[in-house]
Amino acid sequence: MSAPVLVTGATGFLGHTLCPYLVERGHRLRALVRPTSNCEFLPPLGVELAWGDVRDAKAVRAAIEGCSTVVHAAGKFRFWGRHEDFFATNLDGTRNVLEAARQAGVERFIFISTIAVIGAPHTDRVIDEIYPPTPWDDYQRSKLEAERLTLRYHREHGLPTLVLRPGAFYGPGSHYAFNRLFFEDLLRGLPVQVDRGQHVTFPVYIRDVAQGIDLALGRGQPGEVYNISGPSMSHREINDTVDRLLGYRTWRFNAPTWAMLALAQAWTWLSRYTRREPYYPLNLALYVFYDWQVSSHKARRELGFVPTPFEEGARATLTWYRELGVGPANLLTRLAARVTRRKL
Template identity: 30%
Template sequence: MEDWRNIMKVLITGATGLLGGHLIKELQDRGEDIRALVLPVENADSLLKRGVEVVRGDITDASSLGPAVKDVELIFHLAGMMGVWRPLADYRLVNVSGSENLYKAAQKAKVRRFVHTSSHTIYGLGYGRFMTENDPLRPDPDPYSLTKAEADRLIRRLMLTSDMETVILRPGTFFGPGDRLHFGRMAQKVKDGKGLILGRGDNALPFCYVTDIVQGFLLAAYHKNAPGNAYNITNDRPLTQQEMFDAIADAVGGVRPTLHLPYLPIFYGATVAEWVFNTAHVNFKPPATQLGALMFGSDNKHSIAKARRELGFEPKVSLREGIKLAAEWFNAGGMDQPSVTEASQHAPLAGASR
């Protein structure tokens, strides 16, 4: 990995999230000077205690970004809307317009390198083969996947005429200590004896331990080969759905799921439920969603051959080991701790008033 010797001013968006927390630790170990862009309504106490400079602003409000990007050399754009029941327009405002606002502000401030967080969902789910960076973007029709694909295309267009070194990462679904969105929910279900398997359970799940994702981000930030490229960053030795839930159940003292529900009826039922909830303008998530059914019920694998070859990326934490580490957090009452990221997902959007 290329090593930029001088201490750099680094900006992170989405710093209060799971990935942001782990990335900050690694950057502080490198001695970097870290600034976080935090929403005006967001609790930043944990960042301040860690010695992170906090600048208030909102990526959906381009006029608020000047102080955040000033004198910055490197930006990690992690912020995004996911996992909440909000309309497509809100997702687009954050994931697409917000990314464009930040990228253009970074260009104006002459930032040296910009690392953009995309998603494995941009390819679409359920192909059952190792997807590569050359595969077309065919996102499924849910707000998160659609807008992450739109933002990926946007950044790739912008970087064609930009002097700013730009890297796009397409991470797998990451988990680890502090993960309430994925691991916490899965662990709670098997702990309560309510776990179930969609279909046969022999499908690969696209999960990766959070510190391996962080490794990918550091390579994107410092490696000379990274600029101008998009990379899948995940674990290419996935567990099956059954293996994953069994391992989580064992780690948290839960019950291995034995109930199998047919995949296609659940998928189509979720599709209908989403349509009904959207039509009725219900402001909470249906019990099953299309994205959730696809994520857990279909076969999803992603190739990391390009990142391995060009950046030297190599997952270091096996998924079974990662499950044990995340389970330690869960077993210590992690789900009872207040969430710092939920507020930001439900916050009013500055750009929406325009």
């Protein structure tokens, strides 16, 4: 029997798609999971459970024993939070997994990073793997430092590591980030766009991230970095596609940049006292008010990566939301939905 692949982050948004995807393709898996995580879907897949947290070096060493490969997908991703929390999970946790992998002599180590490590993109340059990163927030900084540590383990210790940088996740299974902004808010009767939808974003269907990981397990070159993303799209193109799939055109409130930034600034200031993430945190601005022209040509060429057309992924996402019954939650949003929607 082949040695298992250790997956961290198995109960997150990516993990819920990644684990079934890898099992379908014949991989034997072991998942490092916290006792508080919802991991009921894993045993029916035949996934072995190892209890612990990436921040616990001893638990990581025990989980990795006997594994041939590591897919390190655990991480803290939010648009708001404490500096120490991001670095404890994203950097210190990665260090624990790398060191355990080195001691165990694993044959391959894949670190799941993010294209967002580049910080604020320049509009006149395509974001490829050699684009110079200048991270802005603690999430981006902690992921970039973890990337560099991962690649240093390859150079200095001979550990066969590589880095995947996915785009903005979307697809069934999440109520956060891209899903919320482009699907859920609209369905709940909060149709907002900024700067008339002219800015460009970098979506990747969640199953395509799993595809990229599976391909990297077999074809990825140690010491390399690969962008895993679908084609970049303007917000307007995304909105038009979603409207077409829903069968009605939605008038969206066009929020000017200055107004959204002022709102985000005030909401983020208030969060110091509420200790709750703002609905529009200030760090979200980097993803909304900039143009992310991302290239995944390297992954296509070297790994054979083929992204799902956005319309196909969006259709699956909307079907999932429909099954959940997501819609306007109160009289005001029901009225907004009625006023702003027009059948195509």
